[in-house]
Amino acid sequence: MDVILDNYLITISIIVISFFTAMITSLAGAGGGTILLAYMLQFINPLVAIPIHGTVQLTSNIARVFLFRKYLVWKLIIPFCMFLPFGVYLGLTIFQNLDSQKIKFLIGAFIISTIVFQNIKKNKKVRIPKNFYYILGFLTGVMNMLVGVIAPILAIIIRNNLTKKEEIVGTLGFFGFTGNLIKIFGFMFIGFEFYEYLTLILLMIPSTILGSRVGQILLFKIDEKTFKVIFDAILFLLALRLLF
Secondary structure, three states, X not given: OOHHHHXXXXXXXXXXXXXXXXXXXXHHOOOHHHHHHHHHOOOOOHHHHHHHHHHHHHHHHHHHHHHOHHHOOHHHHHHXXXXXXXXXXXXXXXXXXXXXXXXXXXXXXXXXXXXXXXXHHHHOOOOOOOOHHHHHHHHHHHHHXXXXXXXXXXXXXXXXXXXXXXXXXXXHHHHHHHHHHHHHHHHHHOOOOHHHHHHHHHHHHHHHHHHHHHHHHHHXXXXXXXXXXXXXXXXXXXXXXXXX
């Protein structure tokens, strides 16, 4: 039996958090997965938490892609996916040579850089060409293996090209679907045994699907201005979580 499940209160809390973080992600397009991973790292080694997190997030991504399938922006999705597998390979190579403390440091540094990048974007409008998404896909593959959460900074970038909240949430969902699917195959390739944590994963999956659905219902009732406030608030809370 998985040692994580030996503490039932921790297991239940992770399942509950997975519901709310999936709901947050459907509302703001990103941020929920980062909160979920940050919480899991309080109880689980990063070398285990990141693969499990990727598996659960894949379920959330599939749910979002299905729910927002009419709003997917393929002109961004196709270039993004082209070089992503090569990035995963490089990231996997680096991941195998890092200890858990270095991985935690990388996750913290990544969240800080997300907040900094957001502030720069507020002060200066930068037009990002669509060809950049080829490079972005590769970099996402690398970082996805190392820090487990890349969606917040992807959301900031994609908002430069998209304005409709449904397109942002749906397209980010497809980015996450592709990234996490390849990530799972990568961890399987290096011998990570997902079946040892199958019970926890299976308990979290229904929670994330339900959270994604609730978030979708709430999204259509929120105007663009409120949507932006929610998005910014999520990133701010992530920064506070890191600092304290």
